[in-house]
Amino acid sequence: MDDLRRMAVFAAVVQHGSMSAAAQALRMSTSAVSQQVRLLEQGSGVTLLHRSTRKLSLTDTGARFAEHCHAMVSAAAQANAQLALAHDAPSGELRMSAPVGFARHIAPGLGPLLAAHPGLTLRLLVDDALINLVDARIDLALRAGRLPDSSWVAQRLCDFDWILCASPDYLRRHGEPGTPAELVQHQWLVGSREGSGLQIELIGPAGEREPLRVDARIASNNQLSLEQMCVAGLGVGMLTHPDVHEALQAGRLKRVLPQWRLPPGPVWAVTPQRENQPAKVRHAIEAMRAYFAATPGTRV
Structure with missing residues (x-):
C-alpha cells in the first residue's frame, strides 16, 4: 500500500512539473513529497528523476514508469466516480422480495423509477415465506404485519386498512350481518398458516x-x-x-359492516443493513x- 501511495505522489x-507544485496539489509539504519519491527509488533501485536546482527531468525508466502511475491514478479516480454514482443515482440489479399478495403493487410502485433510470x-422474488435476506442476497423486502425479531432493519412505509368484505352473491344467499355478533354465523375465509380460527377486534362508530x-x-x-x-x-x-x-x-x-373498522396493518421495507444503503x-x-x-x- 505504501508503494501505491508513492506511485500516486x-x-x-x-x-x-515540480515537487513544490505537487505538494500544493496533494496538500503535503515539499519535503514529504521528496521523501516519498526518494523511498520509491530506493525500493526499486532505479533512478526515476534527474534533479537540478532549476528543474526536474525524467529518466527513460522514469518516463515509462510515469505512464503506468498515471493509469493507476486514473483508474482509482474512475473507481471513486463509480462509488459516487452508486451513492447518488440508482443503477445495477435491485434484488427485491415480496409476498404474493404484494406483487401487484411492485409494477405501479417501481415503474416510474425503472423508466427514469435505464441502468x-x-x-x-415473490414468496409468502419469510426469505432470508442474506442467503438470497435480497437488497429490499416488503413485509406486512408484525415482524419477527432479527438483525435486519425495518422502515415503516404505511399502514393498510383491513376491511371485511364478501361478494354480493354470497350476501344475497346468506344475508348481510347487521351487528358484529351476527358475523359468527357466517362462513369465513381466514388468512392463517396454522389453525382454523381468527381473533379480531372491531372498532365501532363511537370508538367502542x-x-x-x-x-x-x-x-x-x-x-x-x-381474495379470489x-x-x-x-x-x-x-x-x-x-x-x-x-x-x-x-x-x-x-x-360488510362498513360502519365498523379494524385496526390497520403496518407495511415495512426491510433491508439487511442500515448504513451505506446504495442508491437503488x-x-x-x-x-x-x-x-x-x-x-x-x-395511511402514511
Whole structure:
C-alpha cells in the first residue's frame, strides 16, 4: 500500500512539473513529497528523476514508469466516480422480495423509477415465506404485519386498512350481518398458516371495541387466494383495502359492516443493513412510499 501511495505522489510530481507544485496539489509539504519519491527509488533501485536546482527531468525508466502511475491514478479516480454514482443515482440489479399478495403493487410502485433510470434492473422474488435476506442476497423486502425479531432493519412505509368484505352473491344467499355478533354465523375465509380460527377486534362508530372469534371454513396463508375465493362467493374475508379496491369499485365485492373498522396493518421495507444503503435501495424505498401514499386504503 505504501508503494501505491508513492506511485500516486510520483504521478503528481510528473503531472505538475515540480515537487513544490505537487505538494500544493496533494496538500503535503515539499519535503514529504521528496521523501516519498526518494523511498520509491530506493525500493526499486532505479533512478526515476534527474534533479537540478532549476528543474526536474525524467529518466527513460522514469518516463515509462510515469505512464503506468498515471493509469493507476486514473483508474482509482474512475473507481471513486463509480462509488459516487452508486451513492447518488440508482443503477445495477435491485434484488427485491415480496409476498404474493404484494406483487401487484411492485409494477405501479417501481415503474416510474425503472423508466427514469435505464441502468437499474429488477429481480423480484415473490414468496409468502419469510426469505432470508442474506442467503438470497435480497437488497429490499416488503413485509406486512408484525415482524419477527432479527438483525435486519425495518422502515415503516404505511399502514393498510383491513376491511371485511364478501361478494354480493354470497350476501344475497346468506344475508348481510347487521351487528358484529351476527358475523359468527357466517362462513369465513381466514388468512392463517396454522389453525382454523381468527381473533379480531372491531372498532365501532363511537370508538367502542368488540372482540370476536370466528371459525374458518377455508384457511390459507395466501391473501391473493383468499381474495379470489371471496370474489367467488365462498364466504366473508378480512382483506386489505388496497388489494380489493378495484374489486369493490367493480362491484365484485361489497364491504360488510362498513360502519365498523379494524385496526390497520403496518407495511415495512426491510433491508439487511442500515448504513451505506446504495442508491437503488434508497430510491426504491422512496418510490414505494410515494406510491402507497397515493393508494386508496393506506395511511402514511
